[in-house]
Amino acid sequence: MFTGIVEEVGEIVDVRASGEVVVLTVRGPVVSSDARHGDSIAVNGCCLTVVEPDGGETFRLELVPETLKRTSLSGAATGGRVNLERALQAGGRFGGHIVQGHVDGVATLLERSPGERSDEVRFSLPAELAKYVVEKxxxxxxxxxxxxxxxxxxxxxxxxxxxxxADTTLGLRKPGDPVNLEVDVLAKYVEKLTAGYVGGPRKDGAQ
Known part of the structure; x- marks a missing residue:
């Protein structure tokens, strides 16, 4: 599990195909400092498994067809910048919200309105995710x-x-760029648990 608090912006230093799998090598000194084989690291919000830490500043990850189909990492290229976060440790500060690292969809940055020091940014919202997104x-x-x-x-x-x-790739994103979205998982569970009571469809077909 993650919190959505980015620890550092890393750099993709190598992308290579190995059959149907794409192997990424990412440089990230902070998250690499204690990375071990099998650890989970969120890369642009996608939970991936470390398959080969090098003991230095880089680590390798494998992208399977499902990941390539459902996330913006299908467009990963050498030199690309990515947000990195290690899995939350028990007893760690919970600064964001519950994030699984399971990407629900890919959206597009539509418009950004720069302010004096902050920006307002508008994104597209896939129709199937709209019901899970609420103001605030x-x-x-x-x-x-x-x-x-x-x-x-x-x-x-x-x-x-x-x-x-300053501290994430969102400061670099331009209109037309794809981004990974994950909606609040609590909203999805509430929907499923209440479906049979508020007029939603039930798995057994009953009303």
Whole structure:
């Protein structure tokens, strides 16, 4: 589990295909410092498994077809910058919200409105995710825990503070760029648990 508090911005230093799998080598001195084989690291909000730490500043990850199909990492290229977060330690500070690292969909940055020190950024919102996104609710964008400032059903807007602009890749994103989205998992569980009581479909077909 993660919190959506990015620890560092890493750099993709190598991308190579190995059959149907794409192997990424990522440089990230902070998250590499104690990385071990089998550890989980969120890369742009996608939970991936370390398959080969080098004991230095880099580590390798494998992207299977499912990951390539469902996340923006299908466009990973050498030199690309990525948000990195290690899995939450028991007893650690919970600064963001519950983030699984399971990407729900890919959105597009539509518009950014720079302020004096902060930006407002508007993203597209896939139709199947719209019901889980509410004003002042939590959403994860490329692994960053953010608060929804506004939503109109097919788009949503967030406000980025100076620290987020400086310490994550969201300060670099331009209109047209794809981003990974993860909605609040609590909303999905509430929907399923209450479906049989508020007029939603039940798995057994009963009303």
């Amino acid at each position: 609710g939590s959403i994860t964008v490329d692994g960053v825990s953010l608060t929804v400032a506004a939503t109109d059903g097919d788009t949503f807007t967030v406000a980025l503070i100076p620290t987020t602009l």
